[in-house]
Amino acid sequence: MLRSFTSRMVGAAQRTNLGVTASAVRLFSATSSTSQATPTSSTASPTTSASTQSSTDSPISLLRNQLRYYAVAEIKNRPYLITKNDIIVLDRLKDVQLGDVIELNQIKELGSKDYAIQGAPYVSPEYYSIKATVIEQPKGKIVETFKKKRRKHFQRRYHIKPLHTLLRVSELEVKA
Amino acid sequence: MVAPMVHPVLKNGVGAFIPQCRRLVFHYCERSGSSRGMIEYLKKDLIQFAKEHPHVEVIVTPRPSKHPVIRGLYLNGKDKVVCVRNMEPTDIAGKVALLKESSGNRMKVFKKPVISTTESVRGIWSPFHTTPHKI
Helix, strand or coil: CCCCCCCCCCCCCCCCCCCCCHHHHHHHHHHHHHCCCCCHHHHHHHHHHHHHHCCCCCHHHHHHCCCCCEEEEEECCEEEEECCCCEEEEECCCCCCCCCEEECCCEEEEECCCCEEECCCCCCHHHEEEEEEEEECCECCCEEEEEEECCCCEEEEEEECCEEEEEEEEEEEECC | CCCCCCCCCCCCCCCCCCCCEEEEEEEECCCCHHHHHHHHHHHHCHHHHHHHCCCCEEEEEECCCCCCEEEEEECCCCEEEEECCCCCHHHHHHHHHHHHHCCCCCCCCCCCCEECCCCCCCCCCCHHHCCCCCC
8 A cells, every 4th residue: 555655644633623733734835845756747736735825725625626535434443445436345234224325424534646634533524425335235155264283183164154245335525 | 340249337336226136936845845934934924025125026936846945036147046945934034135135146255345446546656756765
């Protein structure tokens, strides 16, 4: 997973749920002006906009100007990095039917190519709209666990047939 | 020269959701004992199921001297067959729900938590586009 590009904004949510403070915005503009090896098309324009209007350009509007988004959603305490049209494979949810639309509201990170907003612990729900549809609730293939201790006359075979719920991410939008 | 068939990329659930189970066929034998639970299910629970799922075509056909069987047909043309011999109506209802909720795809091991065809949002890592190492 790509981790080393220059213009990421990181901060603890002291004042806002957005997870970005004013100091982080200044940090962003400082690093991108000094770094040499940056892709020119992606960071050139954000650099100028941030340095001239860093106090008025909110992080969410910078994110909104990008093209494609991803989100790290937390479902049943597990993180799933999703984009639109993805299929999420979960353990079986007992209380959903086929076709139900689930709104995801525990989002740890919301990002794009150049920017990311990290929630502390979650991003405020007024900045996104993420929905997933239950498309299938299949049974998985038999998984065999084989345990053996040699020369001790001990071996066990466990078989499980996992139950899953498949969710299709039908909507992933960033609202400014 | 005939133009090649173009198949659309289907993403069930994004715009509209279409349930994948198209038809359920119930076979039973009127005489044999293994169909006893099946006949009870057909009398008690099947009509309620058919009303709740109008998108599924339900067919009930006697199949003499054979074990009771439920055959599910799906939108991708594949079918799944489940033998319900000597099962109670509650167990048969569970098998019906299993067939109704799955698609025609084979059972498989899901290795990754997210199945995605979109290219990565942040791009592939490149050593030429990182902050230079400082000593």
